[in-house]
Amino acid sequence: MKHLHEGWTIAGGEITDLPATVPGCVHTALLAAGRIEDPYLDENETKLAWIGRTSWEYSTTFTPDLDAPRIDLVCAGLDTVASVELNGAPVGRTANMHRGYRFDVRPLLRAGANSLKIKFDSPYAYAEEVRADLGERPNAYPEPFNFIRKQACNFGWDWGPTLVTSGIWQPIGLHSWSVARFAEVRPQVTVAPDGTGRVEVRVRLERAAEEPVTITASVAGRRAQATVDGIEALLILTVDEPALWWPRGLGDQARYDLDVVLSSAAGELDSWSRKIGFRSVRVDTTGDAFTLHINNTPIFVRGVNWIPDDVFADRIVASRLRERFVQAADANVNYLRVWGGGRYESEDFYDLADEMGFLVGQDFLFACAAYPEEEPLRGEVEAEARENVVRLSSHPSLVMWTGNNENIWGHEDWNWKAPLAGRTWGAGYYFDLLPRLMAELDPARFYWPGSPYSGDSKRHPNDPVAGTTHIWDVWNTDDYTKYAAYRPRFVAEFGFQAPPTYATLKRALSDDPLAPDSPGMAHHQKAIGGDQKLERGLANHLPAPRDFDDWHYLTQLNQARAVSFGIRHFRSLRPLCMGSIMWQLNDCWPVTSWAAIDGDGRKKPLWYAMRDAYADHLLTLQPRTAEAPKAGGPDPVAPGAVFVAEGAPALVAVNDGGTPWVVAATVTRRSLSGHVLAASFLNATVAPGSAVTIPLPVDLTTPEDPTRELLLAESGSERSFFLFAADKDIDWPAPNFTTRVTTEGKSTKVAVTATSILRSLTLFPDRLDPSASPDRADVTLLPGETVTFTVTSEESLDEKALVGRPVLRCVNDLT
Structure with a gap:
């Protein structure tokens, strides 16, 4: 394909002929040109609502090669509602960010310069028009994201800004071809009980001529070939005892090149290549269990929820994803759940997961809302599901598709039924359309209707006794010790908030002084009642903060303890509980949130606690009664109460x-x-x-x-x-310790020897150098014990400041 990524300009509102990068979006074009302030800083986000309510036009000119009988304009991703014009003539219209479009433009092309325009309607105007036609549907936020097939969290979330984008967000170009091309290549890779690998390659063609064509598929030295007069073919390859693809920590990630070639008497017409992995996958749901098996080995899911790593997709390049994946791997994570309010993740994402051995669960893109099942949305939902199920079918890392995030639960518990008044809300997608498409397109992969979902329509969808559960009463109303009252089968969401690192706050906010309720801090807290919930969590466990430095240390410490407490408890219940997916790994901008890695990519104390709690070997002290644990949740507890585990x-x-x-x-x-x-x-x-x-x-x-x-x-x-x-x-003694600091290049070692007990000793070197990062956090030392923190940094660090408040902290220094 010849990319058309050069020479684009945008226009909209009072903006004319502004250069734009493609792939990209309006916001990043305006930002690069200095026409808007960085929306991630201070309260700048609030000044940019007009962008999502404006129509935008992208324009470019190009000179094509006209030597092929068929030339298609291929738009891998347009965000979102767009009309495409070539040389003044209409080409087509799009209404879905989550799928690609292909248009035959050969009759419209001419020699020399050609003009291409893509006109984007305001996402708000379109969504509000659909809402007016189909009737209001309840959702978790006062935004119309459930009436447009667009990344829902663009409209804001309880951790994300409201920045409603438009633009050519994926590659665009011209594809010249003749006779036939691959419209779809869909491999199904399985492993038989005797260890034989089987690859069923289903091919669908688009034709420009009726002549016979040949399809050849090869993998691991095996080859299959078929001559095709029509548009569909099935080629089967078997590989004797291939090396298996294993999740990280349990074996190697063996992969094989699968190559599929389309040819005619005149030569090669098209080709398709991917790396595949041989592994078996099943999820055991018998007897209320929810256990993932890879290669017949039960896996305890040590997971994290994944959100888009930036609001602006063109910034999420492969190197940035690799950095995030390495951070997840270093935290002993083996599973990434791609949350349903974001996107179907990229090839870069899935290639990295395949390479590094992460298991991935991908949500279909429905989150926290009732979704209409009528046109024009239903057809787009089916088209995007078909495209993405096929696109991702070759990846061994992808082990599970989930129908939605919290919508079945929302329909049951969030007072939706009365306002819906019988209107559709998405059940037809989750229980009919999506499972039918999975059975047709990717039957070897597991599908689950929702997260959470208990597996039985007669049982509450968030009943922890079976299937998957989300635990949010802990954050919203109760103390984190309440995790110990749960006996869940599989926890797909749970978490606790804290602010980002200090260096990230200082970069993003101009508040002087910083305070929990200073203007920038307040704006970067998107959760309703979030600061009050942080305060409640502190009051249950830790001394009262005296200033912002105390508050920052204690809230980050409390987040780390809360999530670690939950993970350790859930893991201790194995095999009753077989999954723990912490909310959330990453952030998309600087914000107080549930993330372990903040919006600037820095690790919060939670990351270190998660690393320790997810270690292969876990030694933990847990309250236990004489009776064996049974599946289920806690008895009702008064809101705000501290739960004391029995036993x-x-x-x-x-x-x-x-x-x-x-x-x-x-x-x-x-x-x-x-x-x-x-x-x-x-x-x-x-x-x-x-x-x-x-x-x-x-x-x-x-x-x-x-x-x-x-x-x-x-x-x-x-x-x-x-x-x-x-x-x-606890009457902690005043902190007493000695320190020794040694530096070699970019590495600084800080040895702390306790002469009194030191509770939750933590080092925050980013206060001295934003690049500085320690190797551990939250260390409790008994008198006479020593810990050495290793700090990496780009700049030399002030040794005196490094071992004093507010850089070196422990709970004792508040008492």
């Missing part, structure tokens, strides 16, 4: 590695000064993919003074603390 702490060892783990643990009850008050030595061998719970002696679990004692479990490098009281109720 004495027990030692749980979880092994998600590939070999047995021999645990030789020492568990001690200690005073805050470090003195051992009781001790026990416990041994267990934990098989791969399993968990072992070891009860503790009464003298360990019964403190004399809960506010002055703690439990510590240790086995090799694995360590777990259990406090009998909240930090705010």
Whole structure:
């Protein structure tokens, strides 16, 4: 294809003949030209609402080659409602950001200069017109995103700005061809019980002539060929015992080149190539379970939810995705759930997932709203689903499609039924259209109607006893210790908020001074009641902050503890619970949110807590009753109450590695000064993919003074603390420690030796250099213990500032 990416200008409103990058969008063109201020800074976002309510025109000229009988204009992605004109003649109209369009333009092309114009209607005007025609439908936000097939979070979310884009967001160009071309190549890759790999390559052609053509497919030295008079063909290749593709941590990511060539007597006409992987996938839902099996191995999903990494898609290049994927891999993540308010992720995204061994669950693009099932939306929904299911079918990383995000739950619980008054809301998509398309186009992949969904229409859709569940009462109304009351099968969303790193705040906000409620901070908190919920979370657990520096440290610490608490609990329930997908890995701009990595790509303390909680070997102290855990959720708890889990702490060892783990643990009850008050030595061998719970002696679990004692479990490098009281109720001694700082090149080592207990010692070197990043966070030291933080930075760091407040922090320094 010959790309048409040069010479574009845009016009709209008072803007005329402004140069524009393609692929791109109006916002990035205006920003590059200095016509708008950066919408991510301060409150600039609020000045840009006019862009989404303006019609825009993209224009360019080009000189084509006219030596082919068929020339198509191929638009891989237009955002969103557009009319295409070539040399003044209408070519076609689009109404879907999530699919491509192809137009035969050979009759309209002429020698020399040709004029191409793409006129984009205001997304708001279109969506509001459809809403007026079809009738209002409830949704979670006062925006019409459910009436247009466009990235929903463009219209704002509880973590994202309202920046409603328009533009040529994917490649565009001319495809010249003759006789026939590949309209669709759809491989289905399976592995038989005897280890034989099978590739069924289904091909659909578009023809410009009726002559016979030949299709040849090859993989791993095997070749199949068919001569075709019509437009469809099936080629089958078998590979004896191919090397399997495994998720990260369980084996290699073996991939093979699959090549498909279309030819005629005159030579090659078209070609298609992808890397494929042989693996088997199934999800066991028998007996209320929800367990993912890869190559007949049950997998505990150590997951994160993924949102678009930037509001403006042209900024999300392969190198940026790789950085994010490396951060996820380093945090021991094995699963990425692509959330339904964003996009069908890119080839770059899925190629990286294939290469690095991530499992991926892709939502169909419906989120937090009732969606009309009538035209003009229904036809677009089917077209986008067909295109993307086929497009992604070759990727071994993709293991699951989900019908929507929270819409079945919303219909049940969010007071939708009365205002809907019998109008359609999406059920026909989730329970009929999408499963039929999956059965037709990609039957080997698992489909689940929604997230959450319990698997039975007679059961509440968010019942944790079966299927997938979202746990949001913890953030919205209750304390994070309530996670311990849940016995879920698979948790697809849960999380807790905190602000971004300090360096990110200082870059994005001009507030002076910074405060939790200063104008920029308030604008970059999109969750309703978010600051009050942060305050409630702190009040339940930690000393009251005295200033912004305290607030920033404590809210980030509380987020890390909350999510770590949930992950450790869910993993400790294995095999009852087989999945934990934390909300969320990443941010799309600088914002107070649930993310582990902020909008500037910096790791918050949550990232380190997640890394430790998702480690292959997990040693954790968990409250346990004598009765074996059963699936289900907690009994009702008063809003804002601190849930106290029943039962004495027990030692749980979880092994998600590939070999047995021999645990030789020492568990001690200690005073805050470090003195051992009781001790026990416990041994267990934990098989791969399993968990072992070891009860503790009464003298360990019964403190004399809960506010002055703690439990510590240790086995090799694995360590777990259990406090009998909240930090705010403990009389922590004043922090006492010595430090030693050594620097070599871009690496600085900060050794801290405790002479008193140091609770949740954390280093924030980005306060000194925005590029600086530590290797760990939230470390509790007993007297006499030493930890060494390794900091990487581009600039030299002030050694005195590095070991003082507000850079080096612990809970003790608030008491």
